[in-house]
Amino acid sequence: MSYPLGLRPGAGSLAIDAPYAERASCKEGRIDGALLGGWGRVSPHLLSAIRRHRLSRFARLIETLEPQVANLPDRRLRELADDLRARLRSARLFSRESALSFALVREAARRHVGMRHFHVQLLGGAAMMGGAIAEMETGEGKTLTALLPAITAALMGRPVHVITVNDYLARRDAEQLGPVYAALGLTVGLAEHGQSPEDRRRAYASDVTYCTNKELVFDYLRDRLVLGPRRASARLLVDRMFRDGQIGGLQPLLLRGLHCAIVDEADSVLIDEARTPLILSGAQEGAENAAGLYEAALDIARRLDPGDAFQVLPNEKSIRLTADGENQIAELAAGMPGLWIIRRAREELVQHALAALHLYRRDVQYIVADGKVQIVDEYTGRVMPDRSWESGIHQLIEAKEHCAITERRKTLAQITYQRFFRRYVHLCGMTGTATEPAGELYATYGLPIVRIPTNRPLRRANAGTRMLSTAEQKWKAVLRSVQAETRAGRAVLVGTRSVEASEQISQLLRAAGLEPMVLNARQDREEAEVVARAGQPGRITVATNMAGRGTDIQLHAAVRDAGGLHVILTEYHESRRIDRQLYGRAGRQGDPGSYQAIVAIEDEIFQRFSSRGLLQLVTRNLAPDRQIPAAIALALRSYSQSAAERLHGRARQAAVAEDDRINKIFGFAGPE
Template identity: 40%
Template sequence: MAGLGALARKLFGSANDRKIKQLRTTVDQINALEGELQALSDEELRARTETFRKELADGKSLDDLLAPAFATVREAARRVLGQRHYDVQMIGGMVLNSGEIAEMRTGEGKTLVATLAVYLNALTGKGVHVVTVNDYLASRDSEWMGRIYRFLGLTVGVIVHGLSDEERRVAYAADVTYGTNNEFGFDYLRDNMKYDPGSMVQRGHYFAIVDEVDSILIDEARTPLIISGPLEDRSEFYNTVDAFIPNLVEEDYELDEKQRSATFTEVGNEKLDNLLREANLLKGDSLYDVENVSVVHHLQQALKAHKLFQRDRDYIVRGGEVVIIDEFTGRMMPGRRFSEGLHQALEAKEHVSIQPENQTLASITFQNYFRLYDKLAGMTGTASTEAEEFADIYGLEVVEIPTNLPVKRVDDDDEVYRTVEEKYNAIVELIDDCKSRGQPILVGTTSIEKSELLAERLKKAGYKQVDVTDPDAFRPLAENPSDSRKAKIFAVLNARYHEQEASIIAQAGLPGAVTIATNMAGRGTDIQLGGNVEMRIEKELGDLPEGEERSAKEVEIKADIERLKQKALEAGGLYVIGTERHESRRIDNQLRGRSGRQGDPGHSRFFLSLQDDLMRIFGSDRMDGMLQKLGLQEGEAIVHPWINKALAKAQQKVEARNFDIRKNLLKFDDVMNDQRKVVFDQRIELMQGSAVTETVNEMRHDVIDDLVSRHIPEKAYPEQWDVEGLQQEVRNILNLDLPVSDWAKEEGIADEEVKERLTKQANSIMARKVADYGDSVMQQVEKAVLLQTLDHLWREHLANLDHLRSVIGFRGYAQRDPLQEYKTEAFTLFEAMLANLRQATTAQLMRLELVREPAPQMPGEEDLPPMEAHHVNASTGVDEIAQQAGATLASSAERDPEKPETWGKIGRNEQCPCGSGKKFKHCHGALA
């Protein structure tokens, strides 16, 4: 069958070939416009932008404008940057515009390709986002490619770390916005924590082009973006839970010290059920009801703290703090804390001050963030190996773009040695050999540790390591490549200095240069043989003004680079050495792709040993024995295409396994994402609405209906009603002291009559507040209370979902699908959150009293009395609500610490006026 497929491809071409052939017809149309556009003046070329926008407004589609728009960008690039798009770059631009991934080899000019699709889509005025892997590339590309956009009359913004909200808003309002995946994602989360639509910075998600799309959408997508903050003080809860553990005996729990896990037995669960019920910490009928998921989580952490973690082995208590001890080095790690409440459990166990636990305020995975865009596209040198994942998760098709010039690089078969020692000896020998010919060498390693190991080998062989931050690091090579004494130098790249890395990589094509790099993806700069002209001119002539002297020196630099390039070409071009195979073929291809750019010659070879991670997984014991039987001598390598095929299959298996893990994680995250979208959309709707009175009224009526139906069963006689419970809850939630017990004695009364009376009383209270404080103030207060209560409960809900997810896997032991169980339980929790939202919002508003207070007169201002807010429950952060409603709290200057009668109303989370430094609720407020 495989043979038939190959024969069919040979006869008809692959699907990719057919697509490229189809796109070439549009390239011909673009080329036909070139002469016409070259005849236009700069102003006439710029005016085409407004013409295109008018045509779009008149009903033309982007596809209708593609050929003339692409031709316009090509001409602008030629005039502004001195770079003319190749035909294959035009094809890449069309692939991006159609919302697909353009796989283009290193050195084919992906940065320039993006300008075509960006310009065309920016004409809509909806904003185009170009996503890069670091701040340096975002800044560089926005300035470099921004010259084309600005020339054509478009605005350009850049989002980097450290910008203010106002600066971000301006950048997002531009036609084209460059930034990193982290900045775009965090801005989205922060926007959904704002309380005013005007303070949001993003304006929508229309079209994004992701550079190094495999790195961002696959490698980095394993870790979600999280904004966290400290939880409220819950030390009493941790201490209460901690007190249960000493009551347990050995039959109540099971320990697995090897796996570092501790679980309660059935007997233990029963005992805890009773203890929790007595402490009034249990909701529902059972400990394992979904409402108790957080309590169960903290009980398990307390059990771990007592039974698995030993003082002076796993941690020490020093200065009233629990300090972790590193299990590998035995050193203390001050400042580090165990997560998920474990550190708090240890603090409760040791009876020291309990620090607040960090809580997730908002989170999103990159998968779900980038799926927000109406249209998404990407570009990279290596995507085809992950084509299935791109199609399955993002609905993105990968299209391989042919190179502008044929690839001349020679890819040798892998060399496999028995030991790591033999492998490194062979690598150093090859580096010496290349060095003697003046051939530039790039050595790729899989970790920083391995790069340092190789660096030590080279030092023993007489090489000297240069500082990568030194701009003149490779000067000896440029001055005299044949002087072996000076030329025996090498550089090691790491992720600390993006800008310096780019300049070192740009010069790594000098004859005889040796560069060791840990990860070659997303460097953003090509290795150009002989060196990078632009960077060298910038470095050497940066301060020299334009003029004859500068022009003459530029000519000298270009001639010198051409001389060095010829030496490197004669030596065979860039030689790429892989020190081992990565578990992903894509990473290996990224390294290999650095050589042979734009038709240059090049060479690549991977060196492996049976002690490498991938080879051990592959079954090196059998292979080691077989090689010894075959008489493989020390220092000899086995080289055969079959080895390459076997390794490729091993890598495919690892890739497939990693894909399954990511896919499964995404299924769980999609459950939270569906709920996130509902909450975020609802928030924006509430913020943008002028009033939420109708929503608040509905909530109040729903709460009353729920209260009555809980305490008055359907078709029950009045003597069967829970009158006392209803009266108490009406007092607690609605702040109404009503004779519900007297109502129950009335002849012929029914639940509907009770609902009507409660609704009438509650409505009249709210109507009085509106009459007293004014409609506009109450609208602001209602909106602020509703939004802040929603945020508080959403954060609690996120914590509950995290706890649920950490234990849901155990359902698999009962032959139940954990994902299905998670969906069901998460939905139940979400419904409970909405019920709590209705109840908490109603309770806040029914208790809210705004008191008029004379304001200090400002010069030239009228005496307008502001409002002061007093609140019973501060857990939803309602101290802020007063400020949002135009209210001010009583001035602390008027309070005498010695005289509580001067303090007035104090928020429970305020500092106590007595001067103790504690919160009021933990000081004088605790006595109230």
């Protein structure tokens, strides 16, 4: 059976007592979750052909309607869109009305931005309109594809949020695609970092709003703080709220509800970033924020012996004090005033100081720029402005780096991505890598995966895997590979996991007489320019995970003739999907390209997630400068990444459980 947009089953009932449209929480038991996860994993394989057949039939209907709109003047296209509004509200999912909407979007895009949707993009748009995640290869035009369901939903009168992973992409897409929306009588808004509340309200009042996941969730939490305990009685005030934008004389809300969300890079947003809750914080009144407190904590932490006094648990990102360590802290803090008198307070403060020293590394988890500690997003490699770690850890890191100490913050509201995105009336998305987490996406969000074929055959070649014993050997091998590919006239992209690693390989390349372009958290403002030049002959680009995701590397004709872009992965990530995302920078849209992995046993993923005995067994009797056999390297990669993904899965479950606990206590996160 087909369901109208936004009325798919299994996502919880509408929260009619809420001040604006959203779904109430829907909780499954463990058995239900396991069954849903199992079905989510197998359904992309079992039902892909059936789903694609249905979508293809709908795409053919769109293509039969296209000649009817192709020769109409712009004014008539606008009138047709206006006529569709009422009809779409009662139309079935893959109806003639929906197909006509898609045909109008296709024609408007051709006229106003010079891009006409390919057949496979029609399939992707239809999959999202049906409440699924469209898995489309990198370079297949997901941004343009999202226009189809976004405009169709907007014509139904539903506020649409198109969610991207950074402000640059949100602004680019809103500006680039704005003429298409305008041609069909729709407005486009942009909610980005640094805007005033008035500008945000105007953005969310538009038919379609482009925004980032973090900005959107924080705006939702701000609305929840405004509402406070009025949730239960808000239904009586809905008319007034939508008339003057205020509730009971309080400040107006930012959002108009959670109607329709189209999530770009859905795996990154819904899986990778779902391990920790989003916390809205405010100034902590009466907090003891003197720099001396943090300096003293760091001084005590530096005097404790690893092993005897504390244990570092990198996988859990925590520090465990031993009984001996607790006694040492008491001795070292003897006679100190304030918090140091309280046993629990001093031990917690020193634990956090130990974490700042041993778990948070400069140029990995954060950078220091303009005298400030700035957090680096571990998944995108981008700086997260105005974000801070909680529990005083941020201030301890500032003290460690001799930066000005910022004000400590207190939690005002928090919510997990899992809880937030399940509240949308209609949720869908797109990404190039959704197959691996298909089970979790279906069990958590009710989102099936639909694989969309490429417009042109893939020509991306796998140049193999090389695993070496030491990091030094690895970097030498990377250097030789870069030299060989650039001599052949190709462009090269070297992918690293951290700012530190990107700068290390860049120094080696320069010492060898090469001149790489570097793209990491320090150069994120030049991202578009660096990516635009990354396809030139002999060009070497060294990048962290950001790697221009969401933008195309345009190949020079000479590079295309020489074999295209060559991608070198220098360290496996904790998720197979992120490796695939990096590989996907090559061979886009039918272009030639290749990729290879050059890694070392000393890489963090193997040291953290493989046992010491296993690593010793692998390297035993291995001659210097000899690489580990490919079969063993792939097995070790699989073992380590599987362990990491299991750990992260448990972290996501723990985040949801903790969010449930907090929600029961404080009722921050909306209707149950």
